[in-house]
Structures are given as structure tokens and as C-alpha cells.
Amino acid sequence: MNDTGQAKPLLEPERAVTAARTRVSLIADGLRRDIHEGRFRPGDRLPSEAELTRQHSVSRTVVREAVALLRSEGLVEARKGSGVFALNPADAQRRPFSDLDVERLSSVIELFELRSAFEIRAAALAAARRSAAQIEAIVAAHEAVAAVFDNNQSTRQADFEFHYAIAEASQNKRFPEFLSLIRPGIVPRVELEVGGGVPRTYVPNPDLIREHEKIVEAIFDADPDRAEQAMKLHLEGSLQRYRDMLRHNSERERQGSRL
Template identity: 35%
Template structure:
């Protein structure tokens, strides 16, 4: 990989950003199965991050079955240890595909929120609140807050303290990022939608803070149900916007890989 990787945004979860950048290259065949990853030192220089961040990122790739270590030789790309999810790509850029992916999120996020309510620490709650504040700031600055939304839900997943759930969400993130950009773009068009999302996030966070797993599960499921409702209310012109078409294309590309 002689070209430059995508830039990394300073802040939390640097290892996740590095892992996603490397994963995108691997899934695009750069490098291909059997090829060796750049050395740790080279990745540190490329991404301008610490060795610890690179090691954590590579560890994530290993957990996803994308790479493997060979003693004395380095880290090499391999085929995924499990079969990729079999999504129907014929409607990948359509409203129905986005709704289907939100349904997948609903099944996972509800349980993640319930576990987070049971297991959260004071530091977990602080990180969740910080992620909410970052999302509010992004929205007030005129952005759609898609990346910040992903970080918010990732903070909740971290609080659930289940590495298998986290790995599953990491794998799905290649699909969910495009979906989140579509849903956030739609919600950013209307002040009432944006306000609803803020209230739904607050309800989830309050339930987690209170240690109420039932309320947390219900609040997370309700958040996803409402996201589907808001997508269904989007007018046809919304789907023709350049940014939405790009996000849908990214989802389509991820589904094909």
C-alpha cells in the first residue's frame, strides 16, 4: 500500500478509525489476500498515531478475521474466517435497504443498551455524555453529526462490556456508516426530526445512567423504530440529493463486499 490512507480525526477511538481505514483497503483488495501489511512503524508514520493505537487496530482486524500473524514474518491478509452476511444488494441504494439495516441495528442496539445499563461505570457514563455533547456541537455547527452519532452508540457498546457484541458491531460498521449518513441527513433537514433524535438519545442515556435495563432496551428500540418512521416520511427528492446518493452508494459497495 504505497498510497496515502484516509485522514484520521483526532479524538476518541483512534484505533477504530485506523482499523476502519485498513479494513476498507483490504476489502478493496489493497493489499490482497496473502499480502503482508506494512510494518507497525510504517503504519505509525502513515496514520500519525502511536504504536499502541496501531496494535489495537491490528488486533481488531484479527478479531474480524481479516488478517493473521505469522511468527517471525509479520501480519498478513487472509480471507474472513466467517462467511459475509448475505444481504440482497438489488435494492441497496433504496429506502427499503436502509430500513432493513436499521432493523438489524434495532435488534442489536436494544440489547446493547440493556447490558450497558447493567454494567456501566461512572467513566462509561461520562464518555456517553461526552459523545452526546460532541454530537450536539456538530449539529449546531451545521453538520449532520453522522460520525458523532456512530461514536455515541459505540460508547454505549463499550459500556456493555461484551467483546463479542462489540466485534459484531465492528463488522457491521461497514454497512451501518452509510445507513447512519442517510438517516442523519434526513433528520438534519427538519428541526422537529433533530429534536426528536436528541430526546431519544437522552432517554437512552438516562436509562443507562439509572441502571434501568428494561427502560434502556425499550428506549433504544423506540429510537430505531422512530428512525424508520422518519425515513419513511422522507420525500422522494431527498433520495436524489448528492450526499444521500453517495451514502447509499457506500452502503451498496459495502454490501457487495
């Protein structure tokens, strides 16, 4: 990293971290699709950890993370000594956060308010508890965000990975589990609609990289108070942008109703 927020070239270990996360998503997406399409019906046993490891040529850690993601979504359950079994996806739809509408600004705001309540604390815990490997993962995730930002691409996926790496570094497994639980509702900014089904033009937060950099620096320096403050400013800044957007849309609708 440098003071301009430009990303350094990714090193091999950093590429490995990003690739592992991608493989987790791919495996989880495939199993999720199989459950929703009925290949695995409620009560069916999923392939074993060893089988999935062989099928996808990945480590057991990657498979476990993919299964943990599905467990957080209520799509599978692990039975001790028996394996992992599919649950009814209709029941999963009734789980918390399943009704989040990511195209409604009001839902976006609700989610950011909730994220602020726990991610600010997660950043402080990460600064106090992170391991050397977790620092490397956070830095790699930050640089991945900077890379897509510099290419004018959506930062949605990379941004999630950044926040997830911080949650893992808190050493409290409930933080990354909770982040995975609300992941479907973490907003794809490019998909928010202006009105009438017209997609909103993707406009990234111009201060995103510098805000992330301040969080990374505080965690690296093992400064919980500074990490907490940096995360608070980052999330509250995003929250305020969406509140302003909602206010603007409401004013425009009122003006349109007078015509």
C-alpha cells in the same frame, strides 16, 4: 447536558476520546486502502503493532482497535506468534452484509430492524455493567453528536461513535464487533437518493439529541429497563421514518406510472 438538549463545551478528556476514535478510523482506512490497491497482497504480513504505533504516533490500543475493525471486515487475520496478515479482499466482499446497498430504502429498513434486535439489549447491558470511564465515553460521544447537530452538519459519524460507545459498555465484545461489521451499511442519510441520482436533502431527526439524552441518562442511572426502552423508542422512531419515506416514494412512483 441540559433539558434543552444543548451540548456543553467539550472537556479535554472528551476531545481525547473523539480524537482517538478518529485515529482508529484513519489507520484502518489507510490499511484497508493498501489491501484493496494491492500493496499488501493476500498472505502478506502487515506492519507490526509496534511499527504502526511508531508510524502514526498513537497508542497500542488505537492500533489494536484499527486492526480489529479490519478483522471484522474479513480483510486481515491474526496468526498467533506470527502477526497480522492480509486476506483476499474479493473474499471479504462475499462476507455477510457486503451486498447492502446504502442508497436503497429497503436496505436501510433491513439494517434498522437488525440493529434494533441487538442494540436494545446492548443498552440494557451497558446500564448494568458500564464502568466510570465508559460512562464518560458515552457522554462525550453524545455531546459530539449534539455539537455537529447544532452546526447543521451530518451526524452520521458522530452517531456511530455514540452507539459504538454504548456497545463497548455492554462488556460483551461481540456487540462492538458486530456494530463494526455492519458499519459500511449504516446509512448516510444525506446520500439517499430521491430518484434519478438526485441526492436527498439532509434532514436530521429533530428529536435526535433528546432521544440520545434519555438513553444516556438511563445508562448513567444504572437502569437497564429504562435504557432498553429509550433505545427501543430511538431506533423504532428512525425505522418508522424510513418506512414512511419508502411508502411515500412508492406512492409517487405509482402516480408517475399513471401519467
